[in-house]
Amino acid sequence: MTTNPSTPPSEATLQAFADMSAALTGFQSSFIRPFLDPVNLSGTFYQFAVSQVGQPRMDALMSTFASLSNQTPKLTSQQIADTLLETMLDAPSLQAQLCQSIVGMWYLGSWYVPGVLGGGGFSPPALQVISSQAYTKSLAWNLAQAHPMGFSAFTFGYWHQQPASLATFGVDTSNGGGQ
Amino acid sequence: MSSNASPQYDAVIIGAGVSGNLIAKQLGLAGKKVLILEAGLPVPDSREDYMNNFYLALAKTPESPYPALAGRTGSATNPVGELPNPTQLPTPRATVLAIGKGPDVSYLIQAQPWSETNPGSKAPPQNPPPDANGNIFGLQFSSTFERNGGGTSWHWLGTSLRELENDIQLQTKYGHGVDWPITYTELQQLWALAENEIGVAASTAEQEPLEVVGLVYPPGYEYPMQSIPMSLVDEAVSTGVAGLQVPGTLPDTPGGSDPTMYNVFVTPTPQGRNSEPFDDRRVCAGNTNCIPICPIQAKWDPTITLGKALDTGNVTVSYQSVAYNVAVDGTNATRVDYYVWSRDANGNLTKVSKSVTGKIYVLACHAIENAKLLLLSNNMQGIANSSDQVGRNLMDHPLYLTWALAPEPIYGYRGPLATSGIESLRDGEFRKYRASFRMEIGNEGWNFSKGDPYTTAMDFIQGTNNSGVNDGGPNGTPQRLAGLQLAEKLNNIYTRQFRIGCMFDQSPLPDNRVTLDITNGQPNNVDGLGIPRPKVNYGLDPYTMEGFRMAAYVCSQVYQKMGAKEFTVNGVGGAGDFTYQGVNYHYYGAGHVVGTHRMGNESGSSVVDASQRSHDIPNMWIVGSGSFPTVCTANPTLTLMALAFKSADSIIAALNS
Numbered sequence: 001m002t003t004n005p006s007t008p009p010s011e012a013t014l015q016a017f018a019d020m021s022a023a024l025t026g027f028q029s030s031f032i033r034p035f036l037d038p039v040n041l042s043g044t045f046y047q048f049a050v051s052q053v054g055q056p057r058m059d060a061l062m063s064t065f066a067s068l069s070n071q072t073p074k075l076t077s078q079q080i081a082d083t084l085l086e087t088m089l090d091a092p093s094l095q096a097q098l099c100q101s102i103v104g105m106w107y108l109g110s111w112y113v114p115g116v117l118g119g120g121g122f123s124p125p126a127l128q129v130i131s132s133q134a135y136t137k138s139l140a141w142n143l144a145q146a147h148p149m150g151f152s153a154f155t156f157g158y159w160h161q162q163p164a165s166l167a168t169f170g171v172d173t174s175n176g177g178g179q
Numbered sequence: 180m181s182s183n184a185s186p187q188y189d190a191v192i193i194g195a196g197v198s199g200n201l202i203a204k205q206l207g208l209a210g211k212k213v214l215i216l217e218a219g220l221p222v223p224d225s226r227e228d229y230m231n232n233f234y235l236a237l238a239k240t241p242e243s244p245y246p247a248l249a250g251r252t253g254s255a256t257n258p259v260g261e262l263p264n265p266t267q268l269p270t271p272r273a274t275v276l277a278i279g280k281g282p283d284v285s286y287l288i289q290a291q292p293w294s295e296t297n298p299g300s301k302a303p304p305q306n307p308p309p310d311a312n313g314n315i316f317g318l319q320f321s322s323t324f325e326r327n328g329g330g331t332s333w334h335w336l337g338t339s340l341r342e343l344e345n346d347i348q349l350q351t352k353y354g355h356g357v358d359w360p361i362t363y364t365e366l367q368q369l370w371a372l373a374e375n376e377i378g379v380a381a382s383t384a385e386q387e388p389l390e391v392v393g394l395v396y397p398p399g400y401e402y403p404m405q406s407i408p409m410s411l412v413d414e415a416v417s418t419g420v421a422g423l424q425v426p427g428t429l430p431d432t433p434g435g436s437d438p439t440m441y442n443v444f445v446t447p448t449p450q451g452r453n454s455e456p457f458d459d460r461r462v463c464a465g466n467t468n469c470i471p472i473c474p475i476q477a478k479w480d481p482t483i484t485l486g487k488a489l490d491t492g493n494v495t496v497s498y499q500s501v502a503y504n505v506a507v508d509g510t511n512a513t514r515v516d517y518y519v520w521s522r523d524a525n526g527n528l529t530k531v532s533k534s535v536t537g538k539i540y541v542l543a544c545h546a547i548e549n550a551k552l553l554l555l556s557n558n559m560q561g562i563a564n565s566s567d568q569v570g571r572n573l574m575d576h577p578l579y580l581t582w583a584l585a586p587e588p589i590y591g592y593r594g595p596l597a598t599s600g601i602e603s604l605r606d607g608e609f610r611k612y613r614a615s616f617r618m619e620i621g622n623e624g625w626n627f628s629k630g631d632p633y634t635t636a637m638d639f640i641q642g643t644n645n646s647g648v649n650d651g652g653p654n655g656t657p658q659r660l661a662g663l664q665l666a667e668k669l670n671n672i673y674t675r676q677f678r679i680g681c682m683f684d685q686s687p688l689p690d691n692r693v694t695l696d697i698t699n700g701q702p703n704n705v706d707g708l709g710i711p712r713p714k715v716n717y718g719l720d721p722y723t724m725e726g727f728r729m730a731a732y733v734c735s736q737v738y739q740k741m742g743a744k745e746f747t748v749n750g751v752g753g754a755g756d757f758t759y760q761g762v763n764y765h766y767y768g769a770g771h772v773v774g775t776h777r778m779g780n781e782s783g784s785s786v787v788d789a790s791q792r793s794h795d796i797p798n799m800w801i802v803g804s805g806s807f808p809t810v811c812t813a814n815p816t817l818t819l820m821a822l823a824f825k826s827a828d829s830i831i832a833a834l835n836s
Contacts, residue, residue, distance in 0.1 A: 026666030081662025085640075092642075092659070100640045103665070107636050110237070118645045121748060123634040125237070132234040140632035143666055144624060144673035146592035150233055150468035156454070159465050159594025159622065160408035171666050 009046050013062065018042045020065040022172065023077040024084060024099055025106045027139060031170035032106070039133050045105045048130050052111060053098055061095055077172065105130060109138035142169035184536075188214045189834055191515050191537035193502045193552065194544030195222075196330025197816060198802040198823040200485040201376065202541055205827035207491030211834055214535060215488075216500040216517055218270045218544065219327030220246050222482045229333075230474055240275040241334045241770065244472045245325055247271070269520040269528055269707045270326040270501065273547070278321050278768075279754030282704045287547075288696040288714040290317040293752035304752025306763070313433075316690065316718030319754040322575045322768030324545050328498060329482040331545065331770065332816060334471045336596055337451040337478045338619070339379040340813035341370050344393045345606045346684070349809055353610040355722065356687055357808045360780045360789040361825075367397055369821035374449075375403050376820060377479040378457040381449030382406040388446060392606040405454050406447050407463065410622045412677045413599035415589040417445035419741030420601075425733050427609035431760075433721055437609040443737065444603050445620065451816070452478040452595060465594040467623055478595075500533075503710050505540060505556045505799070512540045512562075512799045518708050528707050539798050539830055543823075546573070546805030550693040550775040551713045553801070559695060559711070563776075563793045563801065568786050570693035572774035573717065574810040576682035577766035579616075579727050581734040582628035583743040584648065588674035591624035592632075598622060601679075604733065605812040614683040614726030617812050618733070624676035628746075635672055639665055647746045648672055679737065681730035682769055684812050685723045692716045693775055719766075724759040731764070771815045773807040790829035791822060798833070800826050 009017070018033035021042065025032070033042045050058045061084075068080045075083070082088065085103075086096040097114035104112040110126035118124040129135050136151040145163035147154060167173045189211035192199045203213045223229065229244040236243035247268055265271030265286040277285040279292045293305045307317040324331040345352045347359035347366070373379075381402040386394060409417070420443050427437025452463045452473070463477040473480070488494040497519070504516040515537075518530040542549045550570040556562040561569060601618035609615070625631040625646070635646040642659035644650055649657040660668055695711045696703045702711035731747075738745045749763040750756050756765050779785025782794035791806050793799040802823055804815045811818075 023662055026663035078662045078664060081665075085659065085661035087659045087661045103640050104637065107640075108633055110633075112637065117641055117643050118634065118637055119643070121629075121634075121645050121647075121750070123630055123637045123645060124641070126633075129235045129237060132231055135234040140636050140669065140673075141592065143636075143669040144592040144632060145590060145670070146467070146673075149239070149592070149623065149626065150230065150466050150472065150474055152464050152466040152474075154465055154593075156462040156464060157408045159410045159590075159598070162411070163590055163593070166667075166670055171670070172663060173667075 009043065014042050014046060016062055016065065017046045019069070020062070020084070021045070021102060021106055023080045024103050025139060026081070026172060027106070027170045028172040039137060041134060041137060044131060044134065045102065048105070048111060049098070049102060053114065057098060061098055064095065105134065107138060107140040109134035139170065142171070145169055186536040186538045188212050188535065188537040190539040190541055190830060191216065191535055192541040192543055193515065194218070194330065194542070194548070195328050195481070195485055195496060196543060196545065196803070197332050197481045197820050198826070199541065199543030200481045200488055201820055201823040202543065202802065202827045202830065203494045204484055204488035204491065205824070206830060207488050207493035209831045211493060211831065213488070213494045214537070215494065215496045216502050216515065216535070217328050217496055217498050218501040219325070219498070221498045222328035222485065226472065226474070226476070229472055233472055238276060239471065241323060241471045242272070242274045242276070242325065245327055245333065265706055265712065266704070267528070267707050269499070269530070271706050271712070272326045273323040275323055279319050286706070286712060287320065288704055288712055289320060289717065292319060292754045292756065294754075306751055306756050306758045313721040314688070314718055315724070315757050316716065318717050318719060318757060320573065320575065320715045320717040320768070321755050321766065322770045322772050324547065324770070324772065326548070328496070329480060329485065332481050335480070335770070335816050336469050336814065338597065338814040339374065339377060339381070339449045339451045339817040340602070340617070341394065342366070342811045342813045342818055343606050345610070346809070346811035346813070349610065355610060357779070359808050360778055366818070366821060369824050370817060371400065372824045373817050373820040376484060377451040377817070378403050378453060379449050379451050379817070380404045380407045380454040381447070385447050386449070388444060389602055391442070392603060402449065404457055407450050407452065407454050407595060407598050409447055410594040410598050411590045412622055413445060413447070413620055415585055416620055416677070416737065416741065417599070419743070420444065420737050423736060423740045425604070425736055427607050428612055429729055429732055432612050432725055434612045437607060437612065439607060441604055441607055443601055443733070445599050446602055447599050448597060450595065450598065458483065463595055467592060467594060467596060469596045501708055501710070502544070502552055503555055503708070505542070505552065505562060507557060507562050507796060510796060512796050515540060520708060530708050538834060539800070541830070542799065542801045543803055546772040546775045546803055547693050547713050547715070549801055549803060549805050551695065553776070554695050555711065559697060559700060563786060563795045563799060565795050566783055566786055568777055568784065570775050571689045571691070572687035572777055573691040573693055573715065573772070574685045574687055574774040576769035576771040576810055576814070577685055577719065577723070578769045579681040579683070579730050579764060579766055580628055580678060581681075581731070581745060581747040582625055582676070582678035583738045583745045584672065584675040585677060586675070586742040589677060590674050591622055591677050592626070592673065594622045596621065596623055612722070612725065613729055614685060614723045615812050616681045616683045616726055616730050618730070619680040619682065621678040621680060624673055625678060627680070628678045631676065632669070632673060636669060639668055647748065679734050681734065682771075683723055683726045683730070685810050686720045687774055687777070687809055688718065688720060690716060691718060719757065724757070724764070727764045727766070728759060728762070731762075771804065771810060773804040773810045773815060775805040776801045777808045778806040779808060789825070791826045792829060800830060802826050
């Protein structure tokens with residue numbers, strides 16, 4: 001586990017962050033962090049979150065995830081996500097709020113300050129779009145079986161056809177998820 | 180330059196947008212020497228910087244890719260970041276983020292809504308009251324524009340509908356508004372020229388059903404390229420509304436009733452984007468981003484025509500050149516005075532005053548900026564205004580937005596932003612009593628309506644219900660979901676979202692008006708060059724608001740017939756909120772700014788003639804949608820380009836005579 005914020009996270013930390021992100025978002029881990037990953041959003045998001053909440057808080061979350069991952073019998077990805085995001089509790093802890101912000105990064109490419117809620121019909125104000133690639137690879141659009149507005153890899157007339165399956169868009173639909 | 184020297188150019192055109200560039204091109208092809216004065220920054224060699232601005236913008240508004248708002252980053256206490264103060268900008272413009280704000284943020288000086296004048300108030304919010312005639316003034320003019328090379332139509336939607344015959348003879352036919360001083364036959368010829376310049380994708384066969392509202396083409400006419408395929412959203416609406424009819428008016432419509440039942444049906448929209456390679460540009464890839472910016476220029480924009488103008492070898496552009504005075508000697512315009520602005524290494528704004536002369540002058544800098552420049556000229560006494568109509572009759576297509584969830588996935592967020600509409604209600608006897616409207620079907624889910632995918636995603640992540648759809652917990656409370664359940668819930672909602680935007684043929688009102696923000700000849704609010712800013716008064720009359728009431732009814736009928744669930748919410752006390760017959764409505768700006776230098780046959784009641792030539796100043800043309808006498812039922816770009824073709828012909832004739 002990386003403890004020094006000035007050095008890039010280790011390979012093991014990045015993979016653990018990607019695995020946790022996959023569980024939290026419902027996407028395939030190999031989609032979150034492909035074998036060949038020149039964009040490396042896992043690294044970008046990990047370091048951005050650390051810059052916002054500090055290394056100790058991120059380390060604590062990663063420890064919680066590690067212990068959940070190592071439980072026997074093995075928890076499903078859905079169980080891990082529900083536990084981390086505390087969906088059964090009325091009010092999420094600070095750690096669950098950090099998880100919400102991590103989901104926000106992957107889905108929407110932006111940083112939502114943990115615990116800041118929207119209101120009056122509006123989403124919470126994001127602090128910033130983390131990077132151009134964070135936007136063009138943001139995953140909420142995949143949940144629409146579409147593409148980020150302004151960044152289509154499709155070709156003329158695709159909108160007249162049914163889209164590919166949700167799994168093709170990276171969602172881990174295999175039996176309630178798996179690692 | 181002394182007044183008896185030869186003019187430097189055949190024509191000086193102010194503004195490098197749709198009309199200015201088209202006229203420059205036509206004049207250049209005819210061998211005329213043209214200078215374009217463009218207030219804003221040059222057209223960039225590549226649109227990558229603009230794309231990057233867009234990607235990084237928190238609020239992806241129409242203005243977001245373009246200079247002056249770019250690069251803002253927020254802080255924990257001010258996530259949106261500081262909006263620039265127009266007083267410090269050389270070319271400030273109306274922006275979506277500034278609507279309703281005060282002069283330190285909003286370029287346009289206008290009434291502010293209750294929410295801005297009562298910050299933090301716990302009192303019930305209020306909308307402006309009607310006057311004795313039922314008009315509601317003190318509303319916000321909500322359309323915005325750009326001031327850069329290429330102009331506002333960098334972010335036009337591409338919708339290239341023709342007007343209807345009765346659109347341009349509203350007074351004769353229905354006793355409302357005013358007629359246009361041009362025949363439908365002539366417009367048909369001009370539209371064909373504009374459709375070829377833009378590269379409009381459409382099929383006359385597919386438009387044939389609209390003969391019921393008077394849309395007819397000359398025999399044998401074909402568009403330059405095949406139509407754009409309908410989206411799955413379009414098809415769902417088209418199938419879902421089959422057999423739906425609505426009356427011309429609702430009960431209690433002031434003035435009279437039209438009980439005729441009108442068929443509701445969907446037709447593909449003629450669009451200025453490529454369905455096949457055209458003009459050395461690619462086919463549309465469905466980026467769903469026509470507004471604010473097409474990433475691949477498959478959609479025509481004015482920079483394409485500007486390139487052709489420059490290719491003639493007869494056209495020069497002077498950027499960062501803001502006209503502030505058109506000198507008039509007797510009846511003729513003799514000179515344009517302008518500032519060339521720049522910023523030094525420290526970002527300080529500097530300006531140099533220059534003048535240029537031409538045989539002909541063309542004001543082509545947007546309906547509001549044209550009016551501003553006319554009123555500024557002659558030491559703020561105004562020019563070309565013997566009719567007192569300059570700046571009056573400001574209109575928009577106020578846009579009423581409704582949204583719903585379809586019963587099954589229909590897959591929005593795909594394709595161009597809009598590919599079809601309901602045009603079948605654009606004409607009928609009801610136009611005696613209420614505003615007509617067209618209905619645009621959106622392909623962008625609830626992005627316009629609710630800021631999705633953001634709002635609904637954060638709702639289910641955080642357990643809030645700002646979208647209106649997160650009420651599936653116990654007793655209708657919001658749910659908080661995780662992992663695959665979260666992903667599948669959002670998938671279920673996003674793929675069923677769609678919306679309809681209704682755009683009204685708003686009445687021309689003399690009190691809807693652009694003036695200069697001056698008191699006793701002294702400017703109150705100025706831009707970074709010291710030029711007085713435009714002040715705008717805006718309101719709606721009962722005729723227009725009755726159109727809203729009808730549109731809300733028709734949308735609800737459409738959703739019911741489709742088995743869709745409507746989620747439309749209209750607020751109170753915000754910019755664009757108003758109350759009519761006890762019901763709250765909200766309008767957006769459509770960016771269709773018209774009427775401020777209306778054309779007409781009579782010099783006493785209009786500013787320009789049918790060729791957009793000033794009645795008062797024979798060597799000056801005032802062009803663009805500001806010349807429209809009424810806003811009609813089609814999006815204006817195609818028609819304003821069509822009129823520019825007519826103007827170009829008349830300018831060439833004048834230069835040759």
